[in-house]
Every structure is written in structure tokens, then in C-alpha cells.
Amino acid sequence: MFAGIASRYDLLNHVLSGNIDKRWRRTLAEKLFATLPDVGTGRVTFLDVACGTGDLSFQLHQGQPGKVIGIDFCRPMLQIAKSKARAQQIELPFVEGDALNLPFADGSFTAVTIAFGLRNLSSVEGGFKELFRVLKPGGRIAVLEFSKPVVPVLRSTFKFYFAKILPFLGGLMSGSRSAYEYLPDSVQHFPDQAELAALMNDSGFVEVSFENLTGGIAALHFGTRPR
Numbered sequence: 435m436f437a438g439i440a441s442r443y444d445l446l447n448h449v450l451s452g453n454i455d456k457r458w459r460r461t462l463a464e465k466l467f468a469t470l471p472d473v474g475t476g477r478v479t480f481l482d483v484a485c486g487t488g489d490l491s492f493q494l495h496q497g498q499p500g501k502v503i504g505i506d507f508c509r510p511m512l513q514i515a516k517s518k519a520r521a522q523q524i525e526l527p528f529v530e531g532d533a534l535n536l537p538f539a540d541g542s543f544t545a546v547t548i549a550f551g552l553r554n555l556s557s558v559e560g561g562f563k564e565l566f567r568v569l570k571p572g573g574r575i576a577v578l579e580f581s582k583p584v585v586p587v588l589r590s591t592f593k594f595y596f597a598k599i600l601p602f603l604g605g606l607m608s609g610s611r612s613a614y615e616y617l618p619d620s621v622q623h624f625p626d627q628a629e630l631a632a633l634m635n636d637s638g639f640v641e642v643s644f645e646n647l648t649g650g651i652a653a654l655h656f657g658t659r660p661r
């Protein structure tokens with residue numbers, strides 16, 4: 435599905451979200467950096483899982499150049515990430531691999547991130563298990579994902595936009611209506627803010643917290659692998 439929409443993915447993200455997606459990724463990076471005391475020393479390493487076309491990886495790279503790897507299992511998405519890196523003359527490795535079987539040793543990274551990726555894994559628990567495994571003890575996880583709007587009026591407007599307008603516009607612009615029908619469907623079946631936090635706790639993460647972004651249209655969850 436992602437291979438089919440890769441060439442239009444960035445454009446659609448920005449148009450369909452009114453560019454808010456950029457702000458959400460920037461917020462993730464800023465908040466994550468703020469919780470990592472070693473940022474700026476060159477000792478921190480980041481893995482951006484399900485990186486797609488790399489927008490979050492680039493955001494992380496801006497704050498911590500040379501310390502970020504992006505990984506995704508969809509080659510056409512990675513090809514776009516790589517061509518964006520080349521165009522900006524940025525050294526940022528984008529590797530092909532499965533989030534459920536990451537090709538990295540235990541305890542490899544100071545921080546792992548996953549933006550709009552967890553919902554697409556065939557097992558959320560399996561994803562958390564792998565993200566936990568590749569984190570160093572004391573390392574941080576940041577999850578950015580669509581969630582459940584907390585303001586009633588926003589909830590109904592968002593539901594209408596997501597269920598009716600987005601599949602139409604997304605289908606028209608990408609040529610794949612099914613991908614943009616899958617999107618609201620997958621969000622509807624994804625755990626809400628508190629449920630996702632509970633799943634993170636069940637997966638072994640501690641200091642789990644979350645904050646709503648844009649009234650809960652998206653949420654940002656953080657956690658720590660215990661020392």
C-alpha cells in the first residue's frame with residue numbers, strides 16, 4: 435500500500451493535514467531532545483522506525499547530525515527519503531528492514547522514535563518488544579500517532595473529515611482511494627491515548643506519559659527502558 439502512494443506521500447501529508455504534521459514531528463523532536471541530557475555531546479544515537487520518506491529522521495538529524503538512522507520495510511518510501519537526503523547533501527542512512535525484526539543488536543540506541551508507524555504494524559505489542567530490545571537501558575521511546583480527539587466538537591468534525599473528505603481527496607490526489615479509506619479505519623481501531631500508555635507499560639517501559647496534540651487528533655507518548 436505504501437509503495438503505491440510513496441511518490442505522493444509527502445504532498446498528501448502536508449495538504450491533508452494543513453501542514454500540521456510538520457509541527458507534530460518538530461514537537462516530538464524538541465520534547466525528546468529536552469529529556470536527553472547527553473544531546474549535543476555526540477553520545478546519543480537515534481533510530482527512527484517506520485521512517486517512510488524520512489521527515490522525522492531529518493527533524494532529528496537537525497538537532498543531532500550524524501546520529502540518526504531511519505528504517506522502513508518499503509523500498510519506494512526509502513528511495514524518496516534517500517533522494518531528499520541527497521538533495522540536501524545530508525549524510526543520513528536509510529536502511530531497509532522490518533520493525534518487527536530489527537537488524538540491530540540489543541541496547542543499540544539512546545532513543546527510538548516511531549511516527550504514524552505503530553498503527554500500521556501487524557502487531558503493536560511485537561513492535562514495542564523490538565523497540566524496547568534495541569534501546570539502551572535508560573533509553574527513551576517517542577511515539578507519534580493519530581489518537582482520539584478529546585474535545586467533543588473536534589471529535590465529530592474530525593470524524594467527518596477523516597471518514598468522508600480525506601478518502602475522497604486522498605484518493606483523487608494519490609490514485610489510491612483504498613489507502614485513504616484504510617487510514618480512518620486503522621485510526622478507529624487503534625488504542626486511544628490511555629490504552630496506548632497502558633500497552634507501553636505492559637511492554638516494560640516505565641515513566642510512560644503522553645500529551646495530546648491539536649486537541650487529541652494526534653498524541654505523543656514517551657517512555658523509558660528501565661536501567
Ligand SMILES: C[S@@+](CC[C@H](N)C(=O)[O-])C[C@H]1O[C@@H](n2cnc3c(N)ncnc32)[C@H](O)[C@@H]1O
Nearest residue numbers: 436484485486506507508532533549550551554
Ligand atoms: C504512515 S507512514 C509513516 C512514515 C513516517 N514515519 C512519517 O512520519 O511520515 C507508515 C510507514 O510504516 C512503514 N511500515 C509499516 N509496517 C512496517 C514494518 N513492519 N516494518 C517497517 N516499516 C513498516 C510503511 O512502509 C510506511 O512507510
